[in-house]
Amino acid sequence: MKKNQFDTKLIHEGYKTSEYHGSLTPPLFHTSTYTFPTAQHGEQSFAGERDDFIYSRLGNPTVQILEERMAALEEGEVALAFGSGMAAVSATIFSLISTGDHILCSKGIYGCTYGFLEMLENKFGIEHNFCEMDTEEEIQNLIQENTKVIFIETPINPTMKVIDIEMVVEVAKKNNITVVVDNTFCSPYLQKPLTQGCDIVLHSATKYISGHGDVVAGIVVCKAKELADRMIPIRKDIGAIMSPFDAWLLLRGLKTLAVRMDRQCENAKKVVSFLQSHPMVKEVFYPGDFKSQNYFIASKQMKKGGGVFAFTIDGTKKDTQEFINHLEMIKIAVSLGDTETLVQHPATMTHAVVPKELREKMGITDNMLRMSVGLEAWEDIVADLQQALIKSNSNTVC
Numbered sequence: 506m507k508k509n510q511f512d513t514k515l516i517h518e519g520y521k522t523s524e525y526h527g528s529l530t531p532p533l534f535h536t537s538t539y540t541f542p543t544a545q546h547g548e549q550s551f552a553g554e555r556d557d558f559i560y561s562r563l564g565n566p567t568v569q570i571l572e573e574r575m576a577a578l579e580e581g582e583v584a585l586a587f588g589s590g591m592a593a594v595s596a597t598i599f600s601l602i603s604t605g606d607h608i609l610c611s612k613g614i615y616g617c618t619y620g621f622l623e624m625l626e627n628k629f630g631i632e633h634n635f636c637e638m639d640t641e642e643e644i645q646n647l648i649q650e651n652t653k654v655i656f657i658e659t660p661i662n663p664t665m666k667v668i669d670i671e672m673v674v675e676v677a678k679k680n681n682i683t684v685v686v687d688n689t690f691c692s693p694y695l696q697k698p699l700t701q702g703c704d705i706v707l708h709s710a711t712k713y714i715s716g717h718g719d720v721v722a723g724i725v726v727c728k729a730k731e732l733a734d735r736m737i738p739i740r741k742d743i744g745a746i747m748s749p750f751d752a753w754l755l756l757r758g759l760k761t762l763a764v765r766m767d768r769q770c771e772n773a774k775k776v777v778s779f780l781q782s783h784p785m786v787k788e789v790f791y792p793g794d795f796k797s798q799n800y801f802i803a804s805k806q807m808k809k810g811g812g813v814f815a816f817t818i819d820g821t822k823k824d825t826q827e828f829i830n831h832l833e834m835i836k837i838a839v840s841l842g843d844t845e846t847l848v849q850h851p852a853t854m855t856h857a858v859v860p861k862e863l864r865e866k867m868g869i870t871d872n873m874l875r876m877s878v879g880l881e882a883w884e885d886i887v888a889d890l891q892q893a894l895i896k897s898n899s900n901t902v903c
């Protein structure tokens with residue numbers, strides 16, 4: 506029987522119980538190395554004449570099951586697992602650029618991705634530019650002869666601006682440039698950039714793929730095997746691999762991805778509508794809101810609005826920080842996609858590394874907060890926000 510549906514692939518893809526003594530769940534191969542029956546067998550394995558496991562930095566059966574599942578979910582040819590989302594970002598970029606190349610990036614990216622690009626520029630002279638990516642002309646004007654990669658996040662962390670993937674791909678293809686999409690905020694359940702023409706999708710699997718706040722991990726999915734072939738030696742030699750136990754936890758997390766995200770999206774809509782009607786809230790940025798300027802593109806490429814949004818408090822940085830200090834159930838923490846509702850202050854946390862002037866150009870103001878809605882009852886999330894807003898308002902008045 507062919508298992509075609511996304512929800513079924515989340516549970517079964519890449520694993521046959523009959524190959525593992527009937528074990529319902531994939532076994533955890535907690536081993537660093539693999540034994541060869543003879544020296545000649547080992548020689549053949551190293552020469553690539555046998556498809557054996559050799560050493561867990563090069564490959565591991567539990568990790569391989571996860572990779573096969575992720576490749577199927579994103580509809581790519583090959584997936585590669587990494588020790589963190591940043592390992593996935595850096596290996597991807599390293600595999601695509603050489604000295605003297607240029608990277609074009611969405612204006613608004615995760616703070617450490619920004620830090621990595623800065624490091625490449627300062628240490629190795631690999632330059633980058635930022636682009637709003639609103640129109641084809643704007644992208645074309647910023648493409649240089651040496652541009653090798655267009656790197657985008659959509660929705661952008663934390664402003665939730667949505668970029669039209671198909672439009673970016675169209676310009677990139679005309680210029681023979683590889684398009685990479687960081688799909689962390691959506692997961693393949695909400696958005697599949699490879700089906701919209703991009704070449705590589707990557708994830709901080711720490712987020713929705715895990716879903717339980719207990720793993721730091723990354724995944725890259727390549728549309729074509731050739732792209733993965735360029736990345737495999739980099740992963741091997743830099744060594745930022747995923748541990749078998751983390752792969753096992755991610756396989757478990759993936760099984761509930763669709764049901765978790767459905768609930769998170771529903772909860773997010775309810776919380777967004779509460780905040781939109783509150784006088785202390787200036788603006789809410791949520792691509793699933795039909796009044797949002799991002800709604801048209803979001804509804805073209807995303808299944809639902811997602812579980813993350815940003816909002817601004819009608820006040821100063823101090824008022825904004827005070828407000829979250831009053832929260833009781835909602836936790837102040839970076840990361841997203843977990844069962845718990847989390848809130849963070851991007852200007853002083855995830856994007857603190859971005860210089861203030863650029864941060865503000867990216868739309869990350871001192872009164873902005875990012876919230877990742879969890880699986881709690883939405884009424885409890887709203888009640889916690891309400892009591893914190895009341896307390897912080899009375900403090901301001903005093």
Ligand SMILES: Cc1ncc(COP(=O)(O)O)c(C=O)c1O
Nearest residue numbers: 589590591615662689709711722
């Ligand atoms: C959009 C995005 N990409 C990449 C990363 C890096 O992932 P990790 O923390 O797993 O290294 C993050 C982390 O928050 C992120 O939000």
